[in-house]
Amino acid sequence: MSQARIGLVGLGVMGANLSLNIAENGFPIAVYNRTTSITDDFIASAGDLASNVVGTKSYEELVASLTTPRAIIILVKAGGPVDAVIESLTPLLDEGDMIIDAGNANFHDTRRREAALSEKGLKFFGMGVSGGEEGARHGPSIMVGGDASSYEVIRDIVEAISAKHGDTPCAAHFGPDGAGHFVKTVHNGIEYADMQMIAEVYGLLRDGAGHAPAEIGALFEQWNKGTLESYLVEITAKVLQESDPKTGQPMVDVIVDKAGQKGTGRWTAIEAITLGQSPSTIEAAVAARSWSSEKETRLAGEALFAETPAEAAPIPPVEDLEAALLAAKIIAYDQGFKLLAAASEAYEWNTDLAVAAEVWREGCIIRSALLDDMASAIREGLPHGQLLFAPRFADLVKTGVRALRRVVSYAAITGLPIPAFANALAYFDTLRQGRGTTDLVQAQRDFFGAHGFERTDGGAGHHGPWGGTTAHSAAQL
Ligand code: NBP
Secondary structure (H helix, E strand, O other): OEEEEEEEOOOOOHHHHHHHHHHOOOOEEEEEOHHHHHHHHHOOOHHHHHHEEEEEOOOHHHOOEEEOOOOEEEEEOOOOOOOOOOHHHHHHHOOOOOEEEEEOOOOOHHHHHHHHHHHHOOOOOOEEEEEEHHHHEEEEEOEEEOOHHHHHHHHHHHHOOOOEOOOOEEEEEEOOOOOOHHHHHHHHHHHHHHHHHHHHHHHHHHHHOOHHHHHHHHHHHHOOOOOEEHEEEEEHHHHHHHHHOOOOOOOHHOOOOOOOOOOOHHHHHHHHHHHHOOOOHHHHHHHHHHHOOOOHHHHHHHOOOOOOOOOOOOOOOOHHHHHHHHHHHHHHHEEEHHHHHHHHHOOOOOOHHHHHHHOOOOOOOOOHHHHHHHHHHHHOOOOHOOOOOHHHHHHHHHHHHHHHHHHHHHHHHOOOOOHHHHHHHHHHHHOOOOOOOHHHHHHHHHHHHOOOOOOOOOOOOOOOOOOOOOOHHHHOO
């Protein structure tokens, strides 16, 4: 084979599958893995595609196998391993060559790496890839950040290997340096919220109505035929109807309720707070996973507060649960897009939110029937930057929020935790309250810290007459 168009370091789950996808799409690829026996095994199991793959045993051999300008994808564990690979590759590369980190990097790391490599004349891309193993093999959603003109060199490969919505590739360039990895981070943040809300519905039906997992799964299967159609609802239906081959029990019943997290949800929440945003549904989902890991504490709490009365109440009908899930989901997306817009402005990325919605329509974990309409709504212009204010989503939420209120009320009365739903509702109610309660917070701040406040009749920097306030009796309230 003549020289390869692209190289890839890291033949783990994602790297091996993405390499086969690239080879299958007709692009000769050179691969390298630190443990070289894995490269041999990979080539041996590649079948017909092996003719499009060059196995290499050193970084030197990898670099020598590539056409110029060279483009090398890194798919190794995020963090230190990415820096280690960059350090090994950098001395071997020439000006204009490209390194593409396709792992789940923190976008701040991507910005740092891009700046450092740019000083050496190299191009660094942060490329978020979503869709797991299956997506990597047959078409993921791909979110790229980095130098726009250099992206043109690899664009044909990226678009060819991505999922397609109709004929449109679910791959796009979202701006310089960390833009692509940040779009992927927000994708994962929304994924956290969506998964948590689905799990909350499962919890209400399990603990509030005593339904078996398979019954709940059948309900999700039905919902997946309507507006809630999405990959996550689809797989939830399958998961809940699965049995454990060992015990015959519902599979979900033999899984310990301690959720893992690798960091992207937390990164979303941290960056949001840094930017003065608060995607409360995503924060709630991150918190719920963290709380879940404290299993022993929860068991102790269950015993301690067993007698604490929670009232009995009839669970809202399943139509309410469906409508509440839809409303809360739209609120989660609203918060995600708002965060993307804030980051794009802060980091001067000029990220196209409509393209983000389009790229998420296929291949990725949050793919959903709603995203097409979201992309259209964003293109038409979001009033006040809120997806929730776009006419078609405002209508959906106006209807769904009544059900959301009934569901949140039911959970509060009966003592079932649904933090993502509750946060979605609190956010919605905050948005629809023209006069909030932070007038009092401002007064308190001024009282103890002389921070000043803005008056309703004009002017900033005012202070209250706090020393001379007449005390009122609480009874007057
Ligand atoms: P795996 O755990 O399957 O593979 C890790 C790879 O990193 C192996 O090839 C390993 O080489 C290599 N590696 C490590 Br670890 N340290 C290295 C070093 N210092 N130098 C060179 N190579 C090193 O990972 P994965 O699940 O394929 O994930 C890869 C990236 O993709 C991660 O950032 C992950 O978050 C992201 N991602 C994963 C998924 C998913 O569904 N799994 C989805 C989307 C994104 P070795 O064989 O020699 O140990």
